Amino acid sequence: MKVLITGAAGFIGFHVSKSLLERGHEVVGLDNINDYYAAKLKFDRLEQLGISQREAEEWNLLSKSALYKNFQFIRLGLEDRENLPKLFAAQSFDSVCNLAAQAGVRYSLENPHAYVDSNLVGFINILEACRHHEVKHLVYASSSSVYGLNKKIPFETTDRVDHPISLYAATKKSNELMAHTYSHLFKLNTTGLRFFTVYGPWGRPDMAMFLFTDAILNGKSIKVFNHGELERDFTYIDDIVKGVVQIIESGTDNKNPEDIPYKIYNIGNNKPVKLLDFIKSLEKCLGIKAKMQKLPMQPGDVTRTMANVDNLINDYDYRPNTAIETGIEHFVNWYKDYYLNQP
Template structure:
């Protein structure tokens, strides 16, 4: 792959949490970045627009309000820009939300994703990177989770759509020789994060002296991964060659991208309390539908290929988030 600073990179979901941080990283590195996003109202559009406003300060960043479900507009962007690299982070997120709003996941995660694949076929790219999720592992008892292990029993529609994305991408890589890298993200957190995530809602409620809901009576573990570690890895993956015999025959690969250090939910809450300076009021509840007991990433393949070693501890990462939160909201949730 001939990737350089003149390379045009499309980032879908640019107004989203990971998309925003990735665009910042790529723009700082000097790439020409075109970001698209539908800016839907799944959570605060103000937060999304604030992210876009910050990105607009980079002269090498361009934003377009486009939904990946809009095939006509998407195809026009591909035709006019001739992207070398596409990083698809656009998706309807959230496990619990998928139980109440299933069609939103079919539209964005399946129809939107096939539009991306078709655009990459019709307007050939050097590399397509797309977001999958640790949710595909369901309640696997094989610890840590390995991409080599079967994961055919998703416990939510969200997870099912992400598994479908992997299969769709695999078929396009094999049929049309599109170089594709899939990334199974493990509970990404950090400043400018998603308000629907537990760490964000816990922070809001603790600061406002509201009760937080602790599911499965606190007996849960998550492989929390700081967003800066994530975007550094994605940047390294952009020009990673498909040079193994298998990859040359079928240019497809799949990596876990996590912290490789699961944290117990109660320890996580205690760390939040420490940095906020307030003890939370807690309501202990049973397991929620669609939730999983533990996530734990085997990242050995990513470490071998790009030297990926997450460097941000949960203590440091949550401190960074709390500092941002208090600054952004001035101690008050919008």
């Protein structure tokens, strides 16, 4: 297959691109490499895929990988209504996996326009490009954040999600509605994936796993919100990637018995971990006791998440299963190698 991966320099996009390449697919990676967090990490991810920083810095120029003959990268923003359709016209993608987005619940309180530009304008541009260039399947990232203050546990894709409590969540719910409309009007096959607290090697620096590890190793205190009374359905990156790749490779095999080729899945570990237990596991792995600064609940945050993955199991015979202790060990090993062992 020929697949476009947007957000290819990002955490999940990098791993999905690598997996597809190793499975023999042709991949075009797209990313605008914004400054939401240090661009060096994004450039270093691309280096793992055979794209140099010099090549990645060039706008609107397709660069061929020196490592994977079936990988090309282009620096381009989804908001670019002139060049995005040109890319689709030139490449004839079988599938598109849209992982590009302005991420982060808390940052949406500071810079809401970034979310509108990337997550709304960008997504409609992707939908239009897929519609007009005969893309067979659009797979896109949604988020567990769409469940908002839903008190029913576990979260099911059939639950109402009409009350988002952050702009980030609102944009992700909007993506699902927009995808449904295009599936209905134009029979575009779309699959939305609600990810649950993804972590692992090459992870984002704004996520708890990264922030806590960095602070503990540097003797700084960690911020523990809601005084530690939080639970998260932590999902290891390899589990996310396996689910995404399997759904991409399913192609246009629509699992929905209805006429509208539209589907939503949760991808989560289905085993929420208490935040304080998570910190204990991290302390054990690092061999250092954490200094905790317990704080009130953050605006836009929720107390508990847990994914019901029954439809993922039923349709794809797949469920995430990496234990938190295993995932933490892999992340810590990568962190030490990347940050502490560099010249």
